[in-house]
Amino acid sequence: MSASPELSGSGWPIVARKEFADHVRSTRFLVLFGLVALAGLAAVHAATGTIRDAAQQTSGGPSVFLFLFTLSKNRLPSFHEFLGFLGPLLGIAFGFDAINSERSSRTLSRLVAQPVHRDEIVNGKFAAGMGAIGLAVGCVVCLVSGYGIVRLGLVPTAGDVARIVAYVVVLVAYIALWYGVALLASILARRAATAALAALALWLVLTLFGGVISGAIADAVHPVGSAATSADVLANARLDQRIHRISPDELYQEATQVLLDPEARSTDVVTSPSRLDQAIPGELGLRESVSLASWQILVLLGGVAALFAADYLIFMGQEVRA
Amino acid sequence: MTVSSATPAIETRGLVKHYGSVVAVDHLDLRIAPGEVFGLLGPNGAGKTTTILMLLGLTEPTAGTVRVCGLDPRHQALDVKRLVGYLPDDVGFYDDLTAIENLTYTARLNRLDRATADRRIAELLGEVDLTDAGDRRVGTFSRGMRQRLGLADALVKDPAVLVLDEPTVNIDPEGVRELLTLVRSLSIERGMTILLSSHLLHQVEQVCDRIGIFVAGRLRACGPIAKLAAGVEAVWTIEVGIEGDEGLGGLALQSIDGVTRVERTAGRWIVAADRDVRGEIAGVVVQRGWTVTHLQRLGADLDAIYHRYFEEATDVRVA
Numbered sequence: 001m002s003a004s005p006e007l008s009g010s011g012w013p014i015v016a017r018k019e020f021a022d023h024v025r026s027t028r029f030l031v032l033f034g035l036v037a038l039a040g041l042a043a044v045h046a047a048t049g050t051i052r053d054a055a056q057q058t059s060g061g062p063s064v065f066l067f068l069f070t071l072s073k074n075r076l077p078s079f080h081e082f083l084g085f086l087g088p089l090l091g092i093a094f095g096f097d098a099i100n101s102e103r104s105s106r107t108l109s110r111l112v113a114q115p116v117h118r119d120e121i122v123n124g125k126f127a128a129g130m131g132a133i134g135l136a137v138g139c140v141v142c143l144v145s146g147y148g149i150v151r152l153g154l155v156p157t158a159g160d161v162a163r164i165v166a167y168v169v170v171l172v173a174y175i176a177l178w179y180g181v182a183l184l185a186s187i188l189a190r191r192a193a194t195a196a197l198a199a200l201a202l203w204l205v206l207t208l209f210g211g212v213i214s215g216a217i218a219d220a221v222h223p224v225g226s227a228a229t230s231a232d233v234l235a236n237a238r239l240d241q242r243i244h245r246i247s248p249d250e251l252y253q254e255a256t257q258v259l260l261d262p263e264a265r266s267t268d269v270v271t272s273p274s275r276l277d278q279a280i281p282g283e284l285g286l287r288e289s290v291s292l293a294s295w296q297i298l299v300l301l302g303g304v305a306a307l308f309a310a311d312y313l314i315f316m317g318q319e320v321r322a
Numbered sequence: 323m324t325v326s327s328a329t330p331a332i333e334t335r336g337l338v339k340h341y342g343s344v345v346a347v348d349h350l351d352l353r354i355a356p357g358e359v360f361g362l363l364g365p366n367g368a369g370k371t372t373t374i375l376m377l378l379g380l381t382e383p384t385a386g387t388v389r390v391c392g393l394d395p396r397h398q399a400l401d402v403k404r405l406v407g408y409l410p411d412d413v414g415f416y417d418d419l420t421a422i423e424n425l426t427y428t429a430r431l432n433r434l435d436r437a438t439a440d441r442r443i444a445e446l447l448g449e450v451d452l453t454d455a456g457d458r459r460v461g462t463f464s465r466g467m468r469q470r471l472g473l474a475d476a477l478v479k480d481p482a483v484l485v486l487d488e489p490t491v492n493i494d495p496e497g498v499r500e501l502l503t504l505v506r507s508l509s510i511e512r513g514m515t516i517l518l519s520s521h522l523l524h525q526v527e528q529v530c531d532r533i534g535i536f537v538a539g540r541l542r543a544c545g546p547i548a549k550l551a552a553g554v555e556a557v558w559t560i561e562v563g564i565e566g567d568e569g570l571g572g573l574a575l576q577s578i579d580g581v582t583r584v585e586r587t588a589g590r591w592i593v594a595a596d597r598d599v600r601g602e603i604a605g606v607v608v609q610r611g612w613t614v615t616h617l618q619r620l621g622a623d624l625d626a627i628y629h630r631y632f633e634e635a636t637d638v639r640v641a
Contacts, residue, residue, distance in 0.1 A: 011431060014430045017430075105417065107416060111431075114403060114479075115400040115404045115431065321371070
């Protein structure tokens with residue numbers, strides 16, 4: 001009988017390496033990368049004039065470079081708005097068939113019969129998906145930055161670069177959240193199409209109708225009629241925003257606004273006048289901006305962790321046989 | 323780690339598995355010695371795959387214990403999976419990867435170093451006759467090729483125990499013959515313990531040292547095939563082709579002592595007997611001045627064996 005050598009190292013990097021290679025070689029990756037790159041460049045290109053004007057007005061300001069990501073022209077969304085929209089699609093597109101394709105191609109029983117823990121399979125797939133998405137997003141951000149440097153002659157300061165890095169972290173966490181949702185759908189639904197539809201439906205509900213639903217609830221609790229006082233309007237708007245924060249999209253937008261705009265002082269739609277009065281005009285440091293958005297960032301990261309835990313708890317409990 | 327020969331390669335005691343109210347496996351006691359080739363035989367849905375999944379620690383038993391090379395698959399899952407090569411029924415591969423890439427992934431998951439993996443994969447592809455297809459995408463493979471690749475995949479980790487779930491399904495008779503020859507040589511040359519499940523007794527009987535008849539979650543009989551067959555009425559099924567008998571061959575065959583049943587299908591006689599009566603058949607035919615055009619044993623009559631053990635209320639055990 002043969003002797004078994006000691007198993008060295010954990011299994012998830014092996015799974016991740018194979019999955020990552022599959023991702024970057026896939027047509028899916030090329031198509032999505034092309035889409036995001038095109039959207040990013042289109043947004044920046046369209047906003048060129050606006051960015052030039054803004055740069056002249058605030059000439060010398062350290063945050064001019066960030067206009068690349070935040071300014072938009074007319075109805076075309078800005079770069080960060082575009083990614084707020086495309087990010088979930090990226091996450092869902094990479095994750096919706098992660099587990100159920102292994103079932104339908106009958107590779108799952110062979111895979112789980114190898115000496116790896118089941119959570120390592122989920123971990124490896126998660127890491128690979130995030131790696132591929134991070135690669136795509138990182139490349140596009142570099143592409144847009146390059147465009148700004150070459151075409152607009154803007155030069156980023158160290159502070160700008162730090163803010164962009166912080167923004168990319170939030171963006172990746174935001175996409176990871178949707179990747180986690182898609183992974184969960186791929187574990188629960190036997191068919192990839194069902195999983196994709198379920199994840200997309202959740203995204204649409206939260207993104208498109210999130211605002212409508214939170215608005216309706218806020219109106220019911222704090223009605224804003226013709227006789228409404230400013231306190232009522234304020235209460236209504238606050239409740240609206242609080243409920244709306246269930247949507248990852250809202251969290252991403254709020255965090256991004258603060259991180260990419262050193263002059264932003266609050267993530268709330270409504271800031272009490274007393275606080276604004278006290279505010280001294282000027283720019284915040286990255287540390288202050290991060291602490292302003294810390295709540296949003298923590299909820300995003302917590303959501304990723306919770307989904308991730310749910311993913312493998314459910315996967316561990318499942319029968320291998322369909 | 324070494325496993326002493328006193329430790330059974332596979333041992334289950336009082337193994338039970340319920341799926342809701344369905345009893346898939348009912349108090350299974352099984353002991354397979356190292357180096358043995360054991361055939362788990364039973365109709366579809368008898369609980370064979372469930373048993374195999376419990377051996378690998380892929381499904382939790384409801385009750386009872388499992389030991390594979392002395393290890394408990396529930397608590398030492400990784401060690402067991404390192405020792406056991408598994409070919410699932412209807413095996414699947416990553417269709418976009420080549421045969422070599424698929425096997426390399428398995429080798430990596432088993433923590434084989436690059437050089438060992440490359441060498442072993444090349445050897446195994448040779449053994450299953452897929453050397454020329456190594457760099458082809460598995461998506462282009464036929465079912466028979468997939469099955470052979472599946473066997474190579476199960477062997478990549480150089481297992482002590484090989485578990486094959488319905489390995490002969492979906493492949494042509496020639497493929498079955500080659501596969502079984504390979505199984506036999508693995509047992510003889512490498513001393514590998516092999517557990518194979520099948521619902522086709524006549525396909526696997528030649529390679530198995532012992533078989534277990536598994537019906538509705540229970541092991542009805544267990545032992546070498548000859549001894550199991552001894553307890554059964556009709557164990558020999560012989561196909562006979564006779565020329566010049568003008569339809570009278572059936573009566574003549576029926577008169578032979580030991581023949582229990584004679585049927586005519588597709589121009590040939592199918593004779594069921596409780597012993598080897600091929601000599602008498604030839605004698606009878608020649609005596610009447612007819613010609614034997616065909617005389618072949620089809621194997622033990624599985625239906626008869628199943629039927630026999632199905633009917634039994636109590637388990638039959640042959641040492």
